[in-house]
Amino acid sequence: MGASSSSEQSVPIEQREAESLAASTGALSTLQKCFSNLADPQSGAIPTDALQQCFRLSYENPVTGAFEIPDSFPAVLDQLGSCVVDLFFVSEKGGVSWIELVRGYNRCCARKPLSMCVTSLLRVFTVTLKKAGLNCNLEFETGDNDCKISGWLMPMDVAMLLWMCWGMSWCCRSREFSKEKGSLCLPDVKHIVLSAVESCGEGDSGLNVWECEVSGLEVQLPVGKFVSWVMKTVSSLPGCFTEFVYAVLKHSASEEARLECSTSSAADSSSTGACSSDLLSPGIAWAISLTLMGPLSEEISRACFPTDANAINNDLLYRSHLHGRGLNRFWSNVQGYQGPLLVLISATSEDGSANKRNWIIGALTHQGFENRDLFYGSSGSLYALSPVFHMYPPTGKERNYVYSHLHPTGKVYEAKPKPVGIGFGGSIGNERIYVDEDFSKVTIRHHATDKTYQSGSLFPDQGFLPVEALITEVEIWGLGGRGAKEVQDSYKNREQLFTEQRRKVDLKTFANWEDSPEKMLMDMISNPNVIRREDR
Structure with a gap:
């Protein structure tokens, strides 16, 4: 032979x-x-x-x-x-x-x-x-x-x-x-x-x-x-x-x-x-996979050619009609996921004749979301998905890939508060894609405001002026594989354990009336001038 x-x-x-x-x-x-x-x-x-x-x-x-x-x-x-x-x-x-x-x-x-x-x-x-x-x-x-x-x-x-x-x-x-x-x-x-x-x-x-x-x-x-x-x-x-x-x-x-x-x-x-997604249909998933190579392409291809529906559904981190709208609901589902993420947004806008137009856009990030008041990220791409497919990879001129900012904890005064929401490209206050904190509206701006991603319309007849559209659905898919999901599950379990520990109250501390804070407060009110000696 x-x-x-x-x-x-x-x-x-x-x-x-x-x-x-x-x-x-x-x-x-x-x-x-x-x-x-x-x-x-x-x-x-x-x-x-x-x-x-x-x-x-x-x-x-x-x-x-x-x-x-x-x-x-x-x-x-x-x-x-x-x-x-x-x-x-x-x-x-x-x-x-x-x-x-x-x-x-x-x-x-x-x-x-x-x-x-x-x-x-x-x-x-x-x-x-x-x-x-x-x-x-x-x-x-x-x-x-x-x-x-x-x-x-x-x-x-x-x-x-x-x-x-x-x-x-x-x-x-x-x-x-x-x-x-x-x-x-x-x-x-x-x-x-x-x-x-x-x-x-x-x-x-x-x-x-x-x-x-x-x-x-x-x-x-x-x-x-x-x-x-x-x-x-x-x-x-x-x-x-x-x-x-x-x-x-x-x-x-x-x-x-x-x-x-x-x-x-x-x-x-x-x-x-088998994929029950409203947005990530096999056609859209396959189109995105054709723009990628290596592990990312294989991960998104699982939604195109699913052999295990449960495995596909495990990659879904957040869906607005399933988990609830709003930045807090979104954050509780994506926090701790350190891997590539695919964001899909379906919205409805009106043209000059008051005709309603439905379209879908997407954003691919190469890392998880962080609560920051500045742009961050290492790479990513924007997608026009429906009715026309286009991909907008990075230009290399700027690195304003992702912006995700929650309300600051505590009552902190800010002279110039940063926007609370999610954004991609552009600059703070002029993001190319910006989703408000209620997940009710998305604002799309012309690519002239964005030097991070390549130029092009995110939906047909976009125009030069900012477009504010009503969001119908938001989906977040994890593309980091089984390892990234296991790390997130471990993070969630650890956070849940800390929360339960903070909620626990030591009843023995309040069992004795003499040691209770209520008695101390009443004594101070009854005779505030009395000299008290601290027990040491």
């Missing part, structure tokens, strides 16, 4: 280089096991159709509550496996050899610039659409990952690309690869599609994002602008394909895989609705 021949001196230099590149990603042993399980003993290669079956996504009746799914979309998922093999794994007469398996993995998963990763994803999507019998307006000059692309995408093409990536991500997070067709509940990606339309659309299209339907939009999105939008807004989207390829090969390397690789890569997806 090619995998075992790498130790021999006669190994070609091309094979050693390919194996070295695969080893740098930590996948060489996985590829060796995969080849051993899938290869035909007679030909010494993996049958092409067997490898295509491994990469095939087959779902039964994908559904979504957002807008109508094209009837041809299930065919797109069915053709994905054959397209991946045809594009990246070169087949010879006997099938895919060891060296071509390693090279194919490197083409998909090796470290390369983000622009090349986006190109690879678009190539897969384009070929898949054409194999499914759909029109695609993208053209590639060569078959390389660094080739030039021309053409455009339609908004519905963007939606199907996002759904294809969602299906691949769900495959990676399934506990096991089912042999039967599974159901697939697709998220609402309208806010992400509208973000691409706003960023890539040419000219003033007069798009009304409050009332438009994605399926009816006839806007051409130039592929050059679309690639730039992906790299700026949803930079982790190409990683869905990379993770999918590795997950399939890793499953194929398992002992139970062999040649009967799964014909479906989905378990029962009905649990995608």
